[in-house]
Amino acid sequence: MKSVSEKPNQVAGISQDIPDHPQSPRELAEFLGMSRRFIEGEVARGRLRARKLSNRAVRFFRSDIVEWLEKSGRV
DSSP states (O other): OOOGHHHHHHHHHHHHOSSSSOHHHHHHHHHHHHOHHHHHHHHHHHHSSOEESSSSSSOOHHHHHHHHHHTTTTT
16 A cells, blocks of 8 residues: 555656646546546546537646546545
8 A cells, every 4th residue: 555645746747747738538548547438427526627628629637637636546
């Protein structure tokens, strides 16, 4: 089991790896090794913030991804 003190370093490491451009649900799911359906579920539950660019286009910003990872303890 990982200690609490290790988690901030892990989040910092992943946040550096997240591309600068806003991520689509597919891109984010591939990057994190999760399903797109799981990402969409997190948005639906209000845990992960998504920015709606149009009726069909949704993007995730680095700051929102890092905040979600920190709160969820997924790292």
